[in-house]
Amino acid sequence: MAMNQIRGHNIYIGGILSLKNQAALSRANITHIVSVLRLNQADELLAPFQRHVIEVDDVSDEDLLVHLPAAVRFIQSGLDAGGSVLVHCNAGSSAMGKSRSATVCIAYLLSRQPAVLTPQSALEILRESRPLCEPNEGFMEQLALYHKMGCPEEDITDNNHLYSRWLYHREVQDSVACGRAPDMQAVLFExxxxxxxxxxxxxxxxxxxxxxxxxxxxxxxxxxxxxxxxxxxxxxxxxxxxxxxxxxxxxxxxxxxxxxxxxxxxxxxxxxxxxxxxxxxxxxxxxxxxxxxxxxxxxxxxxxxxxxxxxxxxxxxxxxxxxxxxxxxxxxxxxxxxxxxxxxxxxxxxxxxxxxxx
Structure with a gap:
């Protein structure tokens, strides 16, 4: 299961092995690639494509949320240019294209129909083509917050209060896990x-x-x-x-x-x-x-x-x-x-x- 097309969109989701199947990439008219992983790939393999890289691990406390607006803009630019977009991540052979890439694809679907879709219903759309899609619990929570924010396509680090509050709660959780109070400078005084x-x-x-x-x-x-x-x-x-x-x-x-x-x-x-x-x-x-x-x-x-x-x-x-x-x-x-x-x-x-x- 190298890559699968999301119903109704020229967007494909898969694992890192998708990049090695040049014939399949050509047939799908892939012009843009979103790589959601920390692993470096050979430049000659990716030279023909426009590429957007999100360096995150597949762990629930990773901040993927901050990358979603830019990823959505990149995907839309590829579609507007008349091409197709591959969103891939990297994992074991039985689970590739399961969590990180699925999260980015769900974010895109939500941004197109925020009043119609929810993170869970968007996930069900992905599973119609790729049944193994299953973002980890932390990523699903981040998608819920992204949806609550109104699916912004602009940077959220400066003026988004919901994102600032989320970061504050993460700091509290990390501090409490270490048996201490959070740093005062990390607390969001409303x-x-x-x-x-x-x-x-x-x-x-x-x-x-x-x-x-x-x-x-x-x-x-x-x-x-x-x-x-x-x-x-x-x-x-x-x-x-x-x-x-x-x-x-x-x-x-x-x-x-x-x-x-x-x-x-x-x-x-x-x-x-x-x-x-x-x-x-x-x-x-x-x-x-x-x-x-x-x-x-x-x-x-x-x-x-x-x-x-x-x-x-x-x-x-x-x-x-x-x-x-x-x-x-x-x-x-x-x-x-x-x-x-x-x-x-x-x-x-x-x-x-x-x-x-x-």
């Missing part, structure tokens, strides 16, 4: 990102119950699905948040509390930072929650990794939406919490316009 601030609604605020300091808004809440139906014993006890700059003194004791763009000597010694600990309010230093880079289980049963949670018993949730609409998101905030839970000394005051009190 309120430093204009893309994050502009995304989503910010009609709900989370405030410290003691000093009324605003801690977060809707766009910084990490949604999660409750594993069990809410009840007096299973309702989420925490609201989980993305990292924010005010958390630095808790997450990285001894670091500067200024924004992440300011110079900081902290981070070169990640062992100084705890894997887990308390989260304190930046306004009054009250204990308002906890964090665990290795993750923790919400009271509803859902695991959040990494986990930075403010305790609902220590904060108030303020919203400006109509309370009759209820809560239709999955942020872990129940409908009953959509309003101000006033401290005892303030309950004699009339509620603000558009807000309720609990």
């Amino acid at each position: 309120d430093d990102s204009k893309a994050s601030q502009a995304s989503g609604a910010n009609n709900t605020e989370i405030k410290c119950r003691k000093c009324r300091r605003t801690l977060a808004t809707t766009s910084f809440v990490i949604p999660h699905e409750q594993k069990s139906k809410p009840s007096s014993t299973t309702e989420c006890a925490h609201v989980f948040l993305h990292p924010l700059t005010w958390m630095k003194p808790s997450l990285f004791p001894g670091s500067s509390s200024s924004t992440s763009s300011s110079p900081s000597v902290y981070g070169s010694h990640p062992a100084d930072a705890p894997l887990s600990g308390r989260l304190t309010c930046p306004g009054c230093s009250a204990n308002i929650g906890k964090f665990a880079w290795q993750g923790m289980q919400c009271s509803c049963g859902h695991w959040v990794v990494p986990a930075i949670g403010v305790a609902k018993a220590r904060v108030d949730v303020v919203t400006r939406v109509n309370l009759r609409e209820g809560n239709t998101n999955n942020t872990g905030l129940p409908p009953a919490s959509l309003g101000i839970r006033l401290p005892p000394g303030m309950r004699s005051h009339a509620p603000e316009s558009g807000r309720g009190s609990l």
Whole structure:
């Protein structure tokens, strides 16, 4: 099984042995080749073709995602020029053309029909011609993120917030696997990102119950699905948040509390930072929650990794939406919490316009 044509496209997928069959390449009108491997091949073998090389290994933690936009552009250029494109990788004789090359081909199919296809349905199209196609689990997750991004054809390293968040999570996973907290400079503090601030609604605020300091808004809440139906014993006890700059003194004791763009000597010694600990309010230093880079289980049963949670018993949730609409998101905030839970000394005051009190 040297190479196979993807149904409806002048794109072929195969292994490294495909390059040795010059007659088959000629019959398929191959003009462009995408090589997804680290192995060097003889120049004379590839001289007649335009070539795009992606040097990655077939391991789940390899960053193939960053290469997908350029690969898609290259494939399209070959098709637009009237030729055919071969996408190949290198593996054992029984599995060549299975994972890396399949991932690139799926990315191309997704980019052509992002509203119709999913990574899994695109994989099924490939399997019609090449049944052994099976990207590893990490590559399938990257394809899901690529699809969620809208299948961008431009470079994603500079301005794509979803990619930056994915890199941050990878850093956390690698650090925790080594038994240490991540480097502060590798953590994505969401309120430093204009893309994050502009995304989503910010009609709900989370405030410290003691000093009324605003801690977060809707766009910084990490949604999660409750594993069990809410009840007096299973309702989420925490609201989980993305990292924010005010958390630095808790997450990285001894670091500067200024924004992440300011110079900081902290981070070169990640062992100084705890894997887990308390989260304190930046306004009054009250204990308002906890964090665990290795993750923790919400009271509803859902695991959040990494986990930075403010305790609902220590904060108030303020919203400006109509309370009759209820809560239709999955942020872990129940409908009953959509309003101000006033401290005892303030309950004699009339509620603000558009807000309720609990």
